[in-house]
Amino acid sequence: MVAMNYEEDIRIDESALDVEWLDQPSLMMKYARNAAEARLELDRAKEALELTKAELDREVRSNPEAFGMEKLTESAVQNTIILQEAYIGANDNFIQAKFKADIAQGAVRAFDARKDALENLGRLLGLQYFAGPKMPRDLLEEREQRNKELNVKVGNKMSRRTK
Numbered sequence: 001m002v003a004m005n006y007e008e009d010i011r012i013d014e015s016a017l018d019v020e021w022l023d024q025p026s027l028m029m030k031y032a033r034n035a036a037e038a039r040l041e042l043d044r045a046k047e048a049l050e051l052t053k054a055e056l057d058r059e060v061r062s063n064p065e066a067f068g069m070e071k072l073t074e075s076a077v078q079n080t081i082i083l084q085e086a087y088i089g090a091n092d093n094f095i096q097a098k099f100k101a102d103i104a105q106g107a108v109r110a111f112d113a114r115k116d117a118l119e120n121l122g123r124l125l126g127l128q129y130f131a132g133p134k135m136p137r138d139l140l141e142e143r144e145q146r147n148k149e150l151n152v153k154v155g156n157k158m159s160r161r162t163k
Contacts, residue, residue: 004034006107010114017125020118028115031107038097038104045090045097052090056081 009027012020060080064072067080081087124130 035104
C-alpha cells in the first residue's frame, strides 16, 4: 500500500475552488483504491489467522502432551492455541490490518464529506458570500463571541429555573 497523506489531501483551498473540484474525483479514486487495498490486506490477514489457528489446532490435538495438556477438551485446546506465538503474531497482523482498513475507509468517508463541502462552498460563492466585506472576518473570534453569548443565555435560563 502507498503511504497516504490524508491531512494534506483533505484540505480545501477556498480561493481555488475550480482546481479543488478538478482534483476531487482523482483524490476520491485514490483513496477508494487505497481502502480496497487495505480491505484486501485485511482479508489476507484474516485468512492467515484462520490458517494458523487450524494448524495449531491439529498440532495440539495430535500431540497434547507436547503442549502440557493432561486432558483434551475443546476449551483447553482453544486456550492453548491462543497462547502460541504463531497465533499471537498472526492475530497481531490481523489487528493491524483491521486498523489500516478502518482508517482507509474513514478517509473515503472524509473525501465524500469533502465533496459536500466543495458543493456548499460553491453555493456560497454563487450567493456572493465571499464578495464582501472588504475587511477579513475573524471567524474564530466570532464563534467564541457567539458561544459566550449562548453560555450567558443558558446560564440565565438555568439560574431562573433554580430559583
